[in-house]
Each structure stands twice: as C-alpha cells, then as structure tokens.
Amino acid sequence: MIPELGTFSLILALLCAIVQGTFPLLGAHRNHGHWxxxxxxxxxxxxxxxxxxxxxxxxxxxxxxxSVRYVAFNSNTQLPVIYLISGVWAGHEGSLLLWALILAGWxxxxxxxxxxIPQEMRARVIAVMGLVSTGFLLFIIxxxxxxxxxxxxxxxxxxxxxxxxxxxxxxxPPILYLGYVGFSVPFAFxxxxxxxxxxxxxxxxxxxxxxLFAWSFLTIGIALGSWWAYNELGWGGWWFWDPVENxxxxxxxxxxxxxxxxxxxxxxxxxxxxxxxxxxxAFSLSLLGTFLVRxxxxxxVHAFANDPARGVFILIFLSLVVGLSLGLYAWRAPSVRSxxxxxxxxRESLILINNILLMVTTATIxxxxxxxxxxxxxxxxxxxxxxxxFNSVFVPLTAPLVLxxxxxxxxxxxxxxxxxxxxxxxxxxxxxxxxxxLWPVFNMPHYSSVAIFGVTLGxxxxxxxxxxxxxxxxxxxxxxxxxxxxSSFYGMTLAHVGVGVFxxxxxxxxxxxxxxxxxxxxxxxxxxxxxxxxFDGVIDVRGPxxxxxxxxxxxxxxxxxxxxxxPEKRTYQIQRNPMTEAGIEAxxxxxxxxxxxxxxxxxxxxxxxxYLKPFIRWIWLGALLIAxxxxxAGFDRRYRLPSGIRNRSPSTVTTPSVGI
Amino acid sequence: MVGLIVVGCTIATGLALLALRENINLFFSPSxxxxxxxxxxxxxxxxxxVVSGSIQRGENLGVTFVLTDLAEQVTVAYEGILPDLFREGxxxxxxxxxxxxxxxxxxxxxxxxxETYMPPEVNDALRKVMAVDQ
Numbered sequence: 001m002i003p004e005l006g007t008f009s010l011i012l013a014l015l016c017a018i019v020q021g022t023f024p025l026l027g028a029h030r031n032h033g034h035w036x037x038x039x040x041x042x043x044x045x046x047x048x049x050x051x052x053x054x055x056x057x058x059x060x061x062x063x064x065x066x067s068v069r070y071v072a073f074n075s076n077t078q079l080p081v082i083y084l085i086s087g088v089w090a091g092h093e094g095s096l097l098l099w100a101l102i103l104a105g106w107x108x109x110x111x112x113x114x115x116x117i118p119q120e121m122r123a124r125v126i127a128v129m130g131l132v133s134t135g136f137l138l139f140i141i142x143x144x145x146x147x148x149x150x151x152x153x154x155x156x157x158x159x160x161x162x163x164x165x166x167x168x169x170x171x172x173p174p175i176l177y178l179g180y181v182g183f184s185v186p187f188a189f190x191x192x193x194x195x196x197x198x199x200x201x202x203x204x205x206x207x208x209x210x211x212l213f214a215w216s217f218l219t220i221g222i223a224l225g226s227w228w229a230y231n232e233l234g235w236g237g238w239w240f241w242d243p244v245e246n247x248x249x250x251x252x253x254x255x256x257x258x259x260x261x262x263x264x265x266x267x268x269x270x271x272x273x274x275x276x277x278x279x280x281x282a283f284s285l286s287l288l289g290t291f292l293v294r295x296x297x298x299x300x301v302h303a304f305a306n307d308p309a310r311g312v313f314i315l316i317f318l319s320l321v322v323g324l325s326l327g328l329y330a331w332r333a334p335s336v337r338s339x340x341x342x343x344x345x346x347r348e349s350l351i352l353i354n355n356i357l358l359m360v361t362t363a364t365i366x367x368x369x370x371x372x373x374x375x376x377x378x379x380x381x382x383x384x385x386x387x388x389x390f391n392s393v394f395v396p397l398t399a400p401l402v403l404x405x406x407x408x409x410x411x412x413x414x415x416x417x418x419x420x421x422x423x424x425x426x427x428x429x430x431x432x433x434x435x436x437x438l439w440p441v442f443n444m445p446h447y448s449s450v451a452i453f454g455v456t457l458g459x460x461x462x463x464x465x466x467x468x469x470x471x472x473x474x475x476x477x478x479x480x481x482x483x484x485x486x487s488s489f490y491g492m493t494l495a496h497v498g499v500g501v502f503x504x505x506x507x508x509x510x511x512x513x514x515x516x517x518x519x520x521x522x523x524x525x526x527x528x529x530x531x532x533x534x535f536d537g538v539i540d541v542r543g544p545x546x547x548x549x550x551x552x553x554x555x556x557x558x559x560x561x562x563x564x565x566x567p568e569k570r571t572y573q574i575q576r577n578p579m580t581e582a583g584i585e586a587x588x589x590x591x592x593x594x595x596x597x598x599x600x601x602x603x604x605x606x607x608x609x610x611y612l613k614p615f616i617r618w619i620w621l622g623a624l625l626i627a628x629x630x631x632x633a634g635f636d637r638r639y640r641l642p643s644g645i646r647n648r649s650p651s652t653v654t655t656p657s658v659g660i
Numbered sequence: 661m662v663g664l665i666v667v668g669c670t671i672a673t674g675l676a677l678l679a680l681r682e683n684i685n686l687f688f689s690p691s692x693x694x695x696x697x698x699x700x701x702x703x704x705x706x707x708x709x710v711v712s713g714s715i716q717r718g719e720n721l722g723v724t725f726v727l728t729d730l731a732e733q734v735t736v737a738y739e740g741i742l743p744d745l746f747r748e749g750x751x752x753x754x755x756x757x758x759x760x761x762x763x764x765x766x767x768x769x770x771x772x773x774x775e776t777y778m779p780p781e782v783n784d785a786l787r788k789v790m791a792v793d794q
Contacts, residue, residue: 234744356665356668356669360669360672363676364672364676367676367680368680371680371684381686381687382686382687382705382784383684383685383686383687384684384685384687384705385680385683385684385685386683386684386685386703386755388679388682388683389679389680389682389683389684392675392679392683393672393675393676393679396675397672517721517739517740517741518721519720519721577744577745578744578745579744580744597721597741597742598741598742600717601717607721607740607741608741609741
C-alpha cells in the first residue's frame with residue numbers, strides 16, 4: 001500500500017511541476033497576475049508530494065518491505081537503522097528521488113525568501129525550476145521508479161553495498177546533490193533574466209547568495225567524497241581523477257568562476273552576458289555529471305550495470321536543457337550592454353583572469369574525461385587518460401590563480417595604481433617565500449621544491465588576507481570599521497585562506513608522504529619516517545552484519561608506543577565481498593595509516609600497506625574553510641532585501657505566508 | 661589584454677594536448693598481446709579474466725597470474741597488494757608494460773567494487789572472441 005501511495009504522490013508531484021513550469025511562465029509573458037501567482041502554490045504542493053513519496057520509500061526501507069525491488073536490492077534485515085535511512089539514496093532510483101526532493105526544496109526556499117523580488121521575475125524563476133523538475137520526475141516515473149514491486153517476495157534483502165556502509169558516504173550524496181541541484185537556482189535566474197531581457201546588477205544580487213550556498217555545499221560534498229575515498233578504499237589517496245570525481249569537480253570550477261564574476265557584475269556592471277553564460281554552463285555540467293554517472297558508460301568505482309533507456313532519456317533531457325538555454329542565450333545576450341573594464345589594474349580585470357584560468361582548467365578536465373568516450377564511440381580504440389595528464393595540466397593552471405588570489409584582497413575596483421600594489425605586496429611575497437623555504441627545512445625530512453612552492457603560496461594567501469583586512473579597516477576607529485565591514489568580505493577572506501591551507505596540504509602530502517607495501521609476520525617491525533610500525537597479529541571480530549579480521553599494529557616513536565591502529569578486512573554476510581577498512585590515526589600534522597592486504601601462504605604473514613601522510617588533514621580543512629567562507633558571504637545582510645526596500649519601514653515589506 | 665589572453669589560451673591548449681598525448685593509455689586484450697598488436701615498453705592497459713588456479717605468490721609480495729579473453733592467455737607479474745575484489749574468474753584491468761618475453765609487468769591492478777560488474781573494455785573483448793567462435 002505504502003509504495004503505491006509513493007507512486008501516486010510522484011505522479012501528483014509531476015502534475016504540480018507541469019503547472020509550475022507552464023502557467024507562471026505564460027503569466028509573466030502576458031502579464032497575467034493570477035497565472036503568475038500559481039507559481040507559489042504549485043511549488044509548495046510539488047514539494048509536499050515529492051516529500052511524501054520520499055517518506056514512503058524511507059518507510060519501506062525501515063519496515064523491510066522486500067516486495068519493493070529497490071528496497072530488497074539495497075537493504076537487509078541486519079542493516080543498522082542509519083544505513084536503512086541512507087540506503088534510500090544508495091542506488092540509482094532512490095538517488096534520483098533525492099535529487100527531485102532537493103530540487104523541490106530549493107524551489108520552496110527560493111519561493112520563501114524572494115518576496116522582495118518583482119513578481120514577474122519570481123514567477124519565471126520558479127517556472128524554470130518547475131520545468132527542470134518536470135524532466136526529472138518524468139525520468140523517475142518512466143524509467144526508474146523506486147517503488148516497482150517484485151514477485152515472489154524474497155525473505156531477505158540483498159544488503160547495502162558494503163562500500164556505502166560508512167557514515168562519511170551516508171551524508172556525501174545529499175550534500176553533493178544540494179550543490180549540484182543548487183546550481184539550478186542561478187540557472188533559473190539566468191534564464192528568467194534572459195527571457196525578461198533585463199540583465200542588471202539587481203539580477204546578479206538576487207542570484208548571488210543562492211549561488212554561494214549551492215557552491216559551498218558542492219565544496220563540502222566533494223571534500224566528503226574525497227575523505228571517504230581516503231578512509232574506505234585503502235589506497236591512502238584522496239583524489240584519483242576518476243571520471244566521476246571529475247564530473248563533480250567541473251561544475252565546481254565553473255561555479256567558482258560564477259561566484260567571482262557575479263561579484264563583478266553586481267558591483268561594477270561588467271561581464272553581464274558572460275556571467276549568465278557561466279550560470280547556464282554550471283548547471284549544464286551538473287546535468288552532464290548526472291548523465292556520466294548514471295548512464296553506466298564510465299569505468300569507475302561508481303559505475304553500475306545500467307539500463308540503456310535511462311542513458312538515452314538523460315541524453316535527450318541534457319540536449320534539450322543545454323540546447324534551449326544556449327539558444328536563448330545566443331538570441332538575447334548580444335543586446336546586453338556591459339560596462340567596460342576601465343583599467344587592467346583593477347579587481348574586475350583580476351576576476352577576468354580568474355575566470356579565464358578556471359574555464360581553461362575546466363575545459364582541459366572535460367577533454368581528459370570525455371576523450372576516451374569519444375574515441376570509443378567513434379570506434380578508434382579503447383583508451384584511458386591517466387592521472388598524470390590531469391596533474392600536469394591542473395597544477396600550472398591553478399598555481400597562478402592562487403598567486404592572483406592573494407592580490408585580490410588588496411586591489412581596488414575600477415582602477416588601482418600598480419605602484420601602490422607593489423609597495424604593499426612585495427614585502428608580503430618576500431616574507432611568504434622566506435617562510436616557505438624555512439618551513440620544510442625545520443619540519444620535514446628532506447628538501448623539496450614542491451613543498452617550498454606550496455607553502456609559499458599558502459603563507460602568501462594567509463598574509464595577504466591579513467593585510468587585506470588591515471588596510472580595509474585602517475583610518476578611524478578600527479574596531480568600528482571591523483564591525484562595519486560586510487560579512488561577504490570576511491567570507492571571501494576566509495575562503496581565500498582556505499585555498500592556502502588546501503595548497504599547503506597538497507604540497508606537503510605529495511612531497512613527504514611515505515608508502516610501503518610489505519609482508520609482515522606477527523612481531524615484525526617496519527620503520528617509516530621515524531615511526532616504528534609493529535605488527536601484533538590478526539584477531540577475528542564480529543560486527544552487526546559482518547565478520548572481520550582485525551589487524552593490530554602498534555606504532556612506536558623513540559621506543560614509546562604512540563598509537564595503536566586496527567585496520568580490518570570485513571566480509572559482509574550477504575554480499576560476501578571483502579572490504580578493507582583502513583586503520584588511521586588522524587592528526588593535524590600527520591596521519592598514520594595502515595590497511596590490511598591479504599593473508600599470505602604461510603598463514604601467519606599478511607600483506608600490509610603502511611603510510612605516513614603529513615598534513616593530509618589540511619586538504620579537507622582547507623575545503624571546509626572555503627565552504628564556510630562561501631556560506632558567510634551568502635548570509636551577507638545586503639542580500640536579504642534589495643536596496644530599495646531596505647530603508648523603508650518594515651510594514652511595507654510583504655511577509656510571505658507559507659501555504660499550499 | 662585580449663592579445664595576451666589569446667596567446668595564453670593557445671599555450672594552455674598546446675600544453676594540454678601534449679600532456680594528453682603522453683598520458684593516453686591504450687587498452688589491449690590478451691589476443692592482441694599474443695598476436696603482436698600491442699607495443700612493448702610503453703604503458704598500456706590489459707584486461708581480461710583471471711584464470712582459475714593461476715595465481716602464484718612469490719618472494720615477498722610478488723605475484724603472478726594469468727589473464728584470458730577466452731581465446732589467448734597472458735601471464736601478468738605484479739609486486740604489491742592485490743585489490744579486495746581480485747579473485748579467480750573476475751574481470752580485471754591492469755596497467756603496465758609488456759616485456760620482451762611477452763610477460764606483462766603490471767604497475768597497477770584494478771578490480772571494481774561490484775561482484776557482477778565487468779569492466780566495459782573486458783566485456784567487449786570477451787564478446788568479440790565469442791562472436792568469432794560462432
């Protein structure tokens with residue numbers, strides 16, 4: 001009964017989405033107030049029905065209703081409750097439902113917090129999101145219903161893929177989707193502005209906070225994915241340039257470009273058409289990512305056997321969205337007049353360079369990701385593009401970006417003097433370089449140019465951030481000026497420091513990581529970077545739904561034990577797949593990391609991977625700072641109300657009522 | 661300014677294409693290794709099914725096994741820990757170089773985290789062989 005209720009709600013949600021996607025759009029076109037007003041009720045009802053469908057699927061999981069194929073395939077009676085809840089998005093069908101729910105959620109949020117935006121604009125934005133939602137709901141209902149029943153009903157479920165039984169992965173997809181789907185908001189704002197033919201500073205101001213939120217969630221989502229891969233795959237790596245990782249990274253890069261160019265558009269009225277294009281591209285790449293992951297054409301950890309009809313549907317949907325939006329752009333954008341950049345020495349021209357570098361980086365990653373697919377489709381042979389390609393293009397393109405980023409906190413809009421900048425920045429650069437050279441000497445085992453380079457860049461971003469805040473608040477009462485500085489400035493500063501932390505993390509990890517694959521019998525010692533790893537043997541343990549062999553490794557430094565690591569080799573009872581659970585001692589300065597390989601012939605020895613990973617936490621810490629910076633900037637007071645209304649009495653502000 | 665951008669983009673494109681050319685790894689099946697299509701001493705990918713009973717542990721972490729596409733077989737040598745899902749009958753992909761004696765020296769062994777999953781390349785290679793057999 002409950003699954004049928006779910007299907008029924010999905011169909012009702014689809015009907016609401018169709019209403020939401022058509023009437024407000026026509027209403028805005030014909031200036032028909034009632035039709036535009038439909039946007040609100042349609043959006044809220046859609047949210048309620050998708051939410052209901054989602055709740056039905058969750059209940060089916062919790063009640064072990066194995067007559068539902070999706071539930072039987074992704075859960076089991078032995079599964080802990082948290083994984084029953086996260087099991088909802090473990091597979092293709094459920095994750096699409098989650099996608100639809102998040103889209104409806106974003107739509108509701110836009111509806112709720114955009115009461116100050118003109119009705120016509122709001123109607124168009126909600127309508128565009130309704131159209132996107134229509135596509136996704138159609139896709140779910142036609143090709144991938146999570147509620148499909150099966151007979152005979154199995155007594156026991158197939159269990160959740162053991163790889164997904166990890167808290168990090170349980171929250172990775174929802175956060176990632178919040179980001180992916182969140183880009184539909186600037187996309188909708190962009191389309192609405194193109195339809196209305198007005199691309200002004202107000203447009204940029206409206207879409208900016210949404211873009212910042214979506215981008216921050218995407219940042220956290222990608223970082224969580226990387227952290228999970230590090231914990232769970234047992235290879236000690238944090239980024240593999242896997243096509244699916246690239247699929248999420250490309251929208252992030254374009255989103256980063258968008259966040260910056262929106263600032264320039266809002267403040268200075270420059271790059272208007274370009275900014276809209278970025279908004280369209282960011283969401284298109286999110287859809288492309290979904291297509292790449294869900295069509296099963298990639299060789300990757302995420303690839304699952306799949307139904308070709310789905311691939312065809314997404315491809316058609318993708319071409320429609322990209323084709324129509326770019327067509328609209330080509331038609332409308334030439335009439336947009338941007339203010340010209342007046343001087344090459346200005347913040348807006350730095351943002352221009354930032355955008356170019358980010359887009360070129362995106363293009364090279366796209367090339368490396370799609371090239372094998374294109375070659376295969378043309379019958380030109382099967383190839384793969386290795387990680388060295390991505391590393392060799394990514395680093396030279398992004399390193400200048402970090403250098404520029406330091407300048408950004410000091411340089412002024414419109415026109416600045418190169419003498420002033422050199423006067424401020426040269427000493428900062430020198431100091432950063434000195435610290436960069438000295439740090440590895442004091443702290444690290446050997447000389448490394450990568451480490452010096454990375455630390456210099458990291459210290460540079462930090463030092464320029466401090467100088468930026470200092471010079472912005474000098475003159476007058478500093479405390480008051482600090483308090484009056486808008487939170488978007490602090491957000492930017494924090495995010496830029498995050499990039500520095502991230503750069504230091506990457507540089508020191510890649511320069512000084514030590515890895516050893518060894519054969520060890522109980523009692524054996526291995527010395528790695530001053531740490532003595534002693535293998536104490538393997539014991540059997542029993543988990544809720546798995547059996548495990550747990551290795552015990554004591555780590556000694558100068559003869560004293562500093563840590564005890566317990567990596568596991570788990571065998572889940574249903575799927576029988578062996579799973580590696582790494583034993584990690586995390587630290588701000590270094591991680592000790594051990595994973596169990598396999599038992600070797602003599603029965604006593606094991607193959608073990610031992611790692612010393614200096615500063616690897618800084619990578620995720622940096623990403624976290626970037627995301628927090630984005631959120632802080634998004635909560636800037638000036639986005640809450642447009643400037644025209646801000647100064648009037650509160651009574652004139654229409655308070656939105658929540659209703660269906 | 662515009663000139664600088666154009667020059668910069670051209671250089672970036674050139675570097676990217678160069679990097680791409682150096683880092684493309686072609687995929688070969690055991691049949692293609694045996695009939696000499698595959699080059700030796702360049703990094704390539706080899707995929708196939710692990711032949712039952714062919715896994716042999718050597719000194720330390722050395723291991724050899726045989727990959728087949730059901731037509732031909734190639735011996736693969738590897739030094740290190742094999743992935744969790746590496747087992748007999750499993751479709752896997754390895755990356756490495758072919759030595760002069762026809763043995764494949766793998767630097768990387770990839771097996772995917774899904775029991776029923778067969779890498780598309782391996783699947784295709786197997787299907788080709790079956791098509792020839794019929």
